[in-house]
Amino acid sequence: MKTDPAILDKYAHLLVNYCVSLQPGERLFVNSTTLAEPLLDAIYREALKVGGHCEFTLATRGQAEALREYGSPEQAAYVPTLQERAMNEFEAYIYVSAPFNLREPEPAAELKAARRAAFKPMHDTYFARTADRRLKRTMCIFPTPALAAEAGMTEEEYADFVFRACKLDQPDPRAAWLAVRQRQQRVVDHLNSCTEFRYVNDRSDIRFTTKGRTWINSDGQTNMPSGEVYTSPEEDSVNGHIFFDYPAIRNGEEVRGVTLEVEHGEIQSWRAESGQRVLDETFEIPGTRRFGEAAIGTNYDIDRFSKQILFDEKIGGTVHMAVGQSYAQAGGKNESSVHWDMIANMRDGGRVYADGEVVYADGRFVDRLWQ
Structure with missing residues (x-):
């Protein structure tokens, strides 16, 4: 996939100077992988320009297949030295x-179980830092043929979709994200003055509280693209039911039409129109039957579902909730090796209530909060 070098330079500048503020x-x-080499070259140049040091770990084609065919549990449990040191x-x-x-x-x-257990200490360190x-991080996408095919777009359409969502089509992407930060800060300031929340649409009615928790302004620093506000609900406060009408993707498998029934924070029952096995297996993993996140997507440049959660959870006009790992920075306490986001459409009659007041209707925050 050929990409305009000027766009990649803007992308790298944004990632290094805004997202992680090196x-x-x-x-x-x-x-990353070797497919991202053009962007990685640009990131390296930007890191040098600001006086930083940059190191890479790159996967090659065929590594996953080789591990499946030849790897032992001991080898699957090996934690890469550079990655472990970097996270620490x-x-x-x-x-x-x-x-x-x-x-x-x-x-x-047995390989998955060995890897999950071995990587847990590093996983915990990553979330803490x-x-x-202490560890400034961001996640992003470099367009590849596989991603374009998954999204049902041509390679050129997909690249345009990615770059537009990241505001790289604008003259000054950093300034554009600073404007997002300012607008969303009005929202989180109000949400942080409230403690009782309710998501309602024609197939969902779910409540949670956030005493001692913080709504966070996701303004493009920890994810690129971003455009959401999120929190970790009090673990035992979630009650009701919620239907997720967007497909939920886990380990490359698609689950459709998920409904969760929740009492006192614990998911009591779950069903899917397709992919029930994936749900059943996931809810056997410790910590997955409680919610680690509740959020509202605000990026209206992401105008279609792409099967990549980094983008899909930000779709303007949606809410999402994640089962599993909480965000410590939001005050969350649930622990799990899983953090699985599921998305619900709110454009057609959806409402979000904060302390009994409508703050969001038909896919948008009310005017006094979103100006």
């Missing part, structure tokens, strides 16, 4: 998703 002497760890010590981290194949078969269950910005 400073002289700071260390930046970048994790570095100041900045950029994950560039650039997959070769989105339809890789799953590794054997990103919570207080």
Whole structure:
């Protein structure tokens, strides 16, 4: 996939100077695949320009297949040295998703279990250090043929979709994201003055409270693109039912028409129109039967579903909730190896109530909050 070098330079400048705000002497760890080489070259140049240090870990085509065919549980449990050190010590981290194949078969269950257990300490460190910005991180996408095919777009359409969502089509993307920050700050300031919330549409009615929790302004620094406001609800406060009409993707498998019934914070029953097995297996994993996130998407430049949660959870006119791991920076306490976002459409009659007042209707915040 050929991409305009000028766009990639703008992308790299945004990632290094805005998303992780790299400073002289700071260390930046970048994790991606060899498909993203044009963007990675631009990131390296930007890191040098600001006086930082940049190191890479790059996956190659065929690694996942080789591990499935030849790997042992001991090998699956090996934690890469540079990645472990970076999560513990570095100041900045950029994950560039650039997959070769989105339809890789799953590794054997024993390999998955060994890897999950071995990576847990690093996983916990990552969440702790990103919570207080000791590790400044961002996640982004480099357009690849596999991603375009998954989204049902041509490669050129998909690249345009990605770059527009990141505001790279604008003269000054950083200024555009600063404007998003300002607008969303009015929203989170109001939400943080409230403690009781309710999401309602024609198939959902779910409530939660946020005492001691914080709504966060996701303004493009921790994800690119962004455009959402989110929190971690009090773990035992969620009650009601919610239907997710967008497909939920987990480990490359699609689950459609998910309905969850919740009492006192615990998911009591679950059903899917398709993909029930994936739900059943997920809810066997510790921590997954409680919610780690409640959020509202605000990026109206993301105008279609792409099967990539980094984009889909931000779709303007939707809400999402995630089962599993909470956000420590929001005050969340639920722990899990899973954080799985599920999305509900709110454009046709949806309402969000805060302390009994409508603050969001038909896919948009009310005018006094969204100006």
